Amino acid sequence: MITSPLIMTVSERDEFKRTNLDVEAGLKNLTDERDDLKRKLNNLAQKGWEYFSGSFYYISSTKKTWKQSRDDCLQKGADLVIINSKEEQNFTRKSQKIMWIGLTDSETEGTWKWVDGTPLTKSSWDSGEPNGGENENCVEMKKFELENSWNDLSCSTRLNWICEMKDRP
Structure with a gap:
């Protein structure tokens, strides 16, 4: 056929x-x-940015207050890091620097919010933290060797910081 x-x-x-x-x-x-x-x-x-899981991160080499650190991130088109997962927490710890993250209760004492206004739902506080009351309204990543490494601290303290740029390079 x-x-x-x-x-x-x-x-x-x-x-x-x-x-x-x-x-x-x-x-x-x-x-x-x-x-x-x-x-x-x-x-x-x-320019010193590193890519991880959909975001770019910049870790400072100088030290500034929390507000100065946030202003630096904003000038770069980013903001202080918002930690959304255990993987992101582990990624940020690997720099082995004590640094500011984008968490504060400066609006309302005891109500922790990220820089984008979202409330804190999952945390990595160090044992006994937060404990600073009205004098400690900003959060540092302090003990990079531990998963639970956050500490509340006076916002006027000068530390390194980490910026996060999401969704766009």
Whole structure:
């Protein structure tokens, strides 16, 4: 038995060509986007940023107050880090620096909030912390060798800090 070759109508052929052109254009856009992201990633890496799990992080080499640290992050298009998971907590600890994170109760004593306004739901407080009352309204990551390493401290203390830039390089 002889099978007949596949015959395509003119409209089917034209539709196939249009689809093929759309796929090629989409591929070019993705390739261009990938190349742009690689350039941005390399640029950020050269400026001291490190990528982890969807965010870029910058750890300072100087020491400032909590507010000065936050201002520095904001000037960089970021904010002090908001720790959302055990993995992120472990990542931030690996720098082995005592540093500010984006947690404070300066608005309402005892009500800890992240810099984006979300309330603290999961914490990594060191044993006995927080304990500073009205005098200690900002949070440092103090004992980098321990998972539970947060300590409340006077916001005027000068420490290193860690910025986080989410969703965009």
